[in-house]
């Protein structure tokens with residue numbers, strides 16, 4: 001307690017009021033709670049059910065002894081590869097400790113307290129706490145009844161004080177992506193003085209499913225934009241914490257870089273990331289397998305009489321005739337970890353990450369039992 005009698009006057013009020021940091025039920029967290037994780041099928045966190053490429057593992061093993069050294073602050077080797085592949089100037093590429101650090105950075109660089117941010121919802125739960133801590137004036141734009149992102153709603157929510165607009169495509173938890181027409185509308189409709197930030201965490205899956213190339217569309221925008229990618233999903237590297245952002249111009253990239261810590265990307269993550277980008281064969285394997293697994297899950301959910309969203313990602317969501325959290329709990333008790341949507345209004349929605357063929361079979365059989373006994 002200080003002289004003012006206020007025990008928390010050293011903490012920004014916005015952080016006290018912000019929702020508590022979510023503690024995701026990772027495998028290790030479940031183990032710490034005493035659950036026998038070797039008997040639990042993990043289909044809750046949109047991780048890859050496949051291990052990283054053997055080349056990624058080899059690259060990390062070969063460099064384990066280097067961890068007494070700081071990593072390269074700017075990830076120069078990775079930057080070379082991404083710049084060559086995307087045609088984006090090296091000075092416009094920024095690396096992050098997972099894509100989440102860069103999403104947070106985009107808010108940090110653009111917003112002063114009270115200024116406006118437009119966010120389509122429901123979306124990745126991480127946005128809620130990030131947005132709250134920046135004291136943003138948030139305009140949430142509800143998805144359309146079929147789960148599609150409400151593009152007209154997003155454009156209509158932009159006001160004089162709006163500084164940043166988010167587009168998440170494909171989106172989590174719907175699993176749906178914005179089509180080329182929607183993309184054109186938003187890329188050209190967001191005003192020139194507003195930063196358009198696209199979250200492409202599930203980019204590889206969307207492209208594999210025949211979706212539009214967001215970057216090529218963004219290149220036509222004569223106004224600021226950032227698009228953000230991760231190695232957590234299609235490269236099976238969620239535990240390594242590495243992602244990157246492509247920016248419309250070097251000044252914007254420089255500002256984004258200033259929001260990050262100096263040595264934000266671990267040295268092993270950089271070696272792993274290089275190996276991942278070069279092993280395109282393994283990426284294709286994961287994308288093909290995931291598409292097959294997604295079909296199996298989607299059809300299986302339909303066979304249970306449910307109406308799943310036609311996802312293009314590594315997860316499928318569906319309404320169920322019971323509370324989603326109760327469903328999650330009953331599934332976990334029976335050894336399958338899934339997830340439930342967190343947003344109000346969607347209490348009967350669950351989300352299931354694509355698993356191996358046998359995991360998905362077990363998951364569907366377990367869900368059938370849970371729904372039958374509800």
Ligand SMILES: Cc1ncc(COP(=O)(O)O)c(C=O)c1O
Pocket residue numbers: 045046097098099100101124126168171172199201202229230231232238242243
């Ligand atoms: C839409 C979306 N964006 C960003 C992230 C954060 O990913 P990471 O920080 O692991 O790169 C996630 C994680 O699930 C997500 O679903």
